[in-house]
Amino acid sequence: MSQETFERELARHADGVHGAPLTFDDVRGKARSIRRRRRTAAAGAVAAAAALVVIVPSVLAGGGGHRSDEPPVAPSSTKGVDPGHDGVPVLREGAITYDDGTRIRPRVGNDRIVGFTTLGSDRWVVSVLPDSGQTEAVVIDDSGQALDRYPISGALVAADDHEAVAWVDPAGAPQVLVAGAERPLSLPPVEGRSPTAVALVGACPDDCRVIGRDAGGAGLGSSWSVSTDGDVQALPGSIPAVIDATADGSLLAVIDGYAPDDIHVCSGAYDPGLGDFRWHGCDDNVFEFAPDGGLVATTFAEGLGPTRITVRDAADGRVVGEVQGGWISSFAWEDATHLLVVRVADDGGTLLERWGPEGTTTVLEGPTTDMDLLEPSLQLPLG
Amino acid sequence: MAVDRDADFTAYLEARQARLLRTAYLLTGDQHQAEDLLQTSLAKLYLAWDRVRDRESVDAYVRRIMVNENNSLWRRGWRRRELTTDTVPETAPFHDRYDDGTGAAVWAVVQTLPRKARAVVVLRYYEQLSEAETAEVLGISVGTVKSQCSRALASLRERIGEEAR
Numbered sequence: 001m002s003q004e005t006f007e008r009e010l011a012r013h014a015d016g017v018h019g020a021p022l023t024f025d026d027v028r029g030k031a032r033s034i035r036r037r038r039r040t041a042a043a044g045a046v047a048a049a050a051a052l053v054v055i056v057p058s059v060l061a062g063g064g065g066h067r068s069d070e071p072p073v074a075p076s077s078t079k080g081v082d083p084g085h086d087g088v089p090v091l092r093e094g095a096i097t098y099d100d101g102t103r104i105r106p107r108v109g110n111d112r113i114v115g116f117t118t119l120g121s122d123r124w125v126v127s128v129l130p131d132s133g134q135t136e137a138v139v140i141d142d143s144g145q146a147l148d149r150y151p152i153s154g155a156l157v158a159a160d161d162h163e164a165v166a167w168v169d170p171a172g173a174p175q176v177l178v179a180g181a182e183r184p185l186s187l188p189p190v191e192g193r194s195p196t197a198v199a200l201v202g203a204c205p206d207d208c209r210v211i212g213r214d215a216g217g218a219g220l221g222s223s224w225s226v227s228t229d230g231d232v233q234a235l236p237g238s239i240p241a242v243i244d245a246t247a248d249g250s251l252l253a254v255i256d257g258y259a260p261d262d263i264h265v266c267s268g269a270y271d272p273g274l275g276d277f278r279w280h281g282c283d284d285n286v287f288e289f290a291p292d293g294g295l296v297a298t299t300f301a302e303g304l305g306p307t308r309i310t311v312r313d314a315a316d317g318r319v320v321g322e323v324q325g326g327w328i329s330s331f332a333w334e335d336a337t338h339l340l341v342v343r344v345a346d347d348g349g350t351l352l353e354r355w356g357p358e359g360t361t362t363v364l365e366g367p368t369t370d371m372d373l374l375e376p377s378l379q380l381p382l383g
Numbered sequence: 384m385a386v387d388r389d390a391d392f393t394a395y396l397e398a399r400q401a402r403l404l405r406t407a408y409l410l411t412g413d414q415h416q417a418e419d420l421l422q423t424s425l426a427k428l429y430l431a432w433d434r435v436r437d438r439e440s441v442d443a444y445v446r447r448i449m450v451n452e453n454n455s456l457w458r459r460g461w462r463r464r465e466l467t468t469d470t471v472p473e474t475a476p477f478h479d480r481y482d483d484g485t486g487a488a489v490w491a492v493v494q495t496l497p498r499k500a501r502a503v504v505v506l507r508y509y510e511q512l513s514e515a516e517t518a519e520v521l522g523i524s525v526g527t528v529k530s531q532c533s534r535a536l537a538s539l540r541e542r543i544g545e546e547a548r
Contacts, residue, residue: 003532005539006508009489014405014509019418022400022425024393030426327522344522 082121082142088334090342090352091116091379096124099364106140117158117165117382120179123147125165127156137167139177150175150184154196154212158382160247160291164204165382166197174210174226176200187226190214195224199245204228211235211245211252220255239270243286246293251278251314253287253296264300269314279317289314292336295357299328311339311355323355332380340364342378352378392432395441396425403445409505410453412494424449446510446520450502485543492538503531 089096095105096116104124106113111128114135119125124140135152152167159165164178172195175184185205192214202208205228213223220240225233235242244253250273257266259282267287268280284298286306296314299306308324309331323331323341329350330342339355349367356362365378400421407417407424428435428445435444493501499521506517507528514532518525 003508003536005485006489006504006535007511009486010409010493010505010509012486013490014409017405017408017414017417018401019404019414019421022396022422024389024396026422027392027396027425027429028389030422031429034423034426035430349524 088332088340089116089118089381091381104140104142105144106138107144107146108138111136111138113379115156115382116379117156118162119158119165119177120163122179125156125158125177127152127167134170137165137177148183153194155198156382157197157200157210159200159204159208160289164200164208166200166210168195168197168210168212174212176204176208176210176228178205181205185228187228188230188232190224190226190232192222192224198223198243199249201245201247201249202227209249211242211249213241213243220257223254236275242270243267244289244296246289246314247291248293251289251293251296253289253298255285256280257282259283267298269296269317278315281317284310288331288333290333290336290339294336295320295333297331297333297339309339309341309355320357321355321359323353323361326351330378330380332382340380342380350378388432392429399442399445400425403449406446406505406510407449407453409493409509410449410502420449420453424452427452443516443520446506447522450506450521453498453502488542489539492535492542495538496535500531500535503528504535507532 085098085102087099089098091097091113094113095103097103106116106124106126108126108128111130113126114129115127117125119139123142126138126140128136128138130136135154135156137150137152137156139147139149141147150167151170153170153172154168156165156167162179164176166174166176168174168190169186172189172191174187174190174197176187177184187210190212194215195212196214197210197212199211200208201211207228209225209227211223211225214221222237222240223235223242225231225235239252239254239256241255242252243255245251250271252270252272253267254270254277255265255267258264259266264283265285266280266282267284268277269287270276271278284300286299286301288297290296293314296312297309298312299309306328307326308322309328310319311321311323312319323339323343326343326345328341328343332340334340334354337357341351341353341355341361343351343353345351345367351363351367352365354362354364403425404417404421407420408414411417411420424445427448428441431444435441493504496504502521503517503523506512506520507514512520514525514528517528521528
């Protein structure tokens with residue numbers, strides 16, 4: 001048996017396949033539906049999450065990855081890992097891992113982890129996608145044990161100080177879980193189809209707001225703000241899709257239209273105090289403000305995901321740096337001025353890199369390669 | 384110009400879709416899934432058409448989309464549920480050529496391969512990409528391509544040997 005046997009028999013098998021030819025209109029119609037879905041996702045789940053999770057051919061370390069087609073992961077052998085541990089953790093092989101090797105493996109069975117964050121110094125919260133398709137937030141203790149599970153509409157978001165997380169329940173009620181609290185605080189429900197949280201701003205629990213949006217009709221939807229004292233506000237129609245906010249809420253990243261090329265979107269940083277955009281353009285659909293709101297990382301993500309990230313001064317949009325090359329699968333702010341990026345380089349190796357304000361990019365880990373092509377090998381936490 | 388772009392894309396669509404459907408079929412193992420996969424992948428290609436500046440690399444780009452999309456669809460699980468509730472589809476095309484058993488053995492091996500290893504085999508042996516090209520499309524090392532192909536060949540030899548016994 002040789003390579004030629006495979007070549008011959010695969011060709012023979014495939015030769016019998018003849019489908020009804022697709023027309024340009026078939027493809028364009030499908031593209032339109034994908035674009036509508038992406039706009040919703042970009043303005044909601046994707047952009048709201050601090051870490052991009054895009055499907056790229058990836059290269060991962062070791063077997064035992066956490067995928068729905070594999071057996072449940074073994075319970076964590078580590079006990080008493082402090083969620084307030086120094087450094088930014090990454091999700092690797094289904095385990096939240098710190099740079100000194102400390103690991104905590106959330107016990108979420110076969111569910112795929114799509115996002116994670118620490119919650120103060122007592123717990124982690126992961127968002128998982130079970131086979132049911134209903135995303136859930138799972139609260140994890142310091143041994144990896146799942147304490148509670150909550151169904152989510154849209155995305156899980158974290159406060160920039162990681163002292164609180166928020167999501168919207170399937171009935172449309174924003175939920176805020178604060179470090180130290182046993183149960184989430186349930187806020188008044190919002191109207192609209194497929195609502196999602198996009199940011200948590202202010203100091204929780206006393207003075208904070210969940211900012212979110214809904215899918216709306218055929219357009220960009222609409223955005224809202226719900227405070228922990230129960231005040232529900234519809235945001236102006238001129239800022240239909242809020243996709244991120246600074247920790248103090250002084251700037252909102254907003255998608256407000258479609259670009260002339262009908263591929264990209266028009267977006268920018270909106271100042272609620274000013275009632276207008278500080279800066280605006282027609283390119284990117286993902287924004288992630290740094291913890292202090294001084295910088296913002298932006299990119300355009302669709303298809304296989306972005307190939308570059310632009311770092312801008314959040315106040316005026318001035319470009320201060322760029323990370324590019326390969327396929328970017330995840331990024332998150334390490335602090336006010338350093339951005340962590342997981343990138344699959346052109347040669348197939350996965351790299352964890354740190355971008356700094358001096359314009360340099362430092363490789364922290366990698367390149368690593370493995371057979372697990374399609375799951376991001378490393379995932380950075382929600383901001 | 385959008386008109387030029389659409390005409391350009393249409394030309395590519397007409398020239399390549401038959402071949403791409405066969406690749407999709409080998410990746411999915413089911414004609415209906417293959418048709419869905421192809422339509423979705425071409426739609427995503429259309430959305431990114433302006434960014435694929437090098438027309439020589441379009442095939443590589445769409446292959447990458449197909450592999451990722453196929454995994455994504457499968458991972459979401461809805462396809463498996465669909466197959467259990469729908470009328471059982473015709474999952475294999477009709478072949479009227481004589482098969483001494485080798486063809487069936489190859490197909491059986493391909494169908495039992497992990498989805499990702501299967502992509503390696505399809506790109507390497509059906510698309511006849513080089514090891515380096517296969518590695519590039521899938522974002523893996525050349526060594527991984529070699530090892531996965533070796534495993535597939537070993538599986539085939541084992542299967543043929545068992546059937547001969």
